[in-house]
Amino acid sequence: MTTTGTADFKHSKCYANTEGGCSTRISGEHFVSHSLIRLYTFDDPHVTIRHNSGFGVRNPVSPRRFVANVLCEAHNNGLSDADAAALKFATFLRDIALRYRNGSGAWGANESVEVSGDDFQRWVLKLLATHAAGNAITADDELVKSPILEDSIHLLLNRAAWPSTWGLCVAADATNLDLKFDPFTRLETVTDDWWGVTPMLKNGDQTLVGGVVELAGVGFGLSLYNPGRGAPGFDLPANPLRGSIQRPSFMAWELNGVRKQVNFTWNDHHEHRNITYTMDRT
Numbered sequence: 001m002t003t004t005g006t007a008d009f010k011h012s013k014c015y016a017n018t019e020g021g022c023s024t025r026i027s028g029e030h031f032v033s034h035s036l037i038r039l040y041t042f043d044d045p046h047v048t049i050r051h052n053s054g055f056g057v058r059n060p061v062s063p064r065r066f067v068a069n070v071l072c073e074a075h076n077n078g079l080s081d082a083d084a085a086a087l088k089f090a091t092f093l094r095d096i097a098l099r100y101r102n103g104s105g106a107w108g109a110n111e112s113v114e115v116s117g118d119d120f121q122r123w124v125l126k127l128l129a130t131h132a133a134g135n136a137i138t139a140d141d142e143l144v145k146s147p148i149l150e151d152s153i154h155l156l157l158n159r160a161a162w163p164s165t166w167g168l169c170v171a172a173d174a175t176n177l178d179l180k181f182d183p184f185t186r187l188e189t190v191t192d193d194w195w196g197v198t199p200m201l202k203n204g205d206q207t208l209v210g211g212v213v214e215l216a217g218v219g220f221g222l223s224l225y226n227p228g229r230g231a232p233g234f235d236l237p238a239n240p241l242r243g244s245i246q247r248p249s250f251m252a253w254e255l256n257g258v259r260k261q262v263n264f265t266w267n268d269h270h271e272h273r274n275i276t277y278t279m280d281r282t
């Protein structure tokens with residue numbers, strides 16, 4: 001098995017091949033991380049999965065077939081830190097949700113977990129890029145071929161720094177229903193609605209320019225362009241990223257003064273704000 005890449009080899013089916021470094025074998029890249037599928041399906045050997053958004057894999061398949069052959073093994077393996085960050089985030093929130101049981105269980109004591117924000121941001125980008133490369137995106141009910149910016153690949157492979165206006169963001173405005181922030185009071189977030197993806201495509205050539213990825217009941221926006229924060233158009237209802245904050249240093253959920261907190265670590269030089277979602281007292 002070839003798992004290391006060759007500097008000047010570009011596998012024609014690997015969307016991360018822009019500067020070589022590919023291995024000769026293509027790997028089945030899961031549309032959503034296999035480790036997450038296992039977490040949410042309790043490793044049930046009979047479980048099936050499909051896209052429930054009307055695109056991608058429409059008929060239920062076994063998790064091992066919920067893949068797109070769009071990354072070589074070397075580049076796929078190189079993104080395992082991104083999968084690990086997503087798994088850590090989801091495991092923390094899911095565990096609390098299962099204990100809390102929408103208020104019928106126990107909220108417990110203060111808890112926190114540390115997740116690499118840089119790796120999590122790359123996981124969101126990887127999920128979007130895999131859907132674009134895997135021909136799993138539709139617009140107006142038509143399957144579209146969505147090109148991936150070369151800059152996106154540089155960011156995915158840690159070859160470039162994220163511009164300050166680009167990147168991950170989370171909800172900071174409760175009226176924006178496009179960015180979810182409730183991991184605990186909807187039981188579906190631990191059963192059949194634990195992830196989702198809504199790509200954002202550029203008008204005209206349909207280039208992937210970002211999107212919203214949901215995990216464990218939390219929506220993460222991602223922009224691969226300057227979405228114009230601070231300008232009047234940013235807060236229009238058509239913008240799913242409205243009212244968000246970028247790259248949080250932490251997200252916390254507080255109930256009766258007890259906090260569950262995800263601390264994100266970052267190696268960039270950008271400003272990092274934080275957000276606390278206060279839940280209704282019980």
Ligand SMILES: [Zn+2]
Nearest residue numbers: 014022072075
């Ligand atoms: Zn490759």
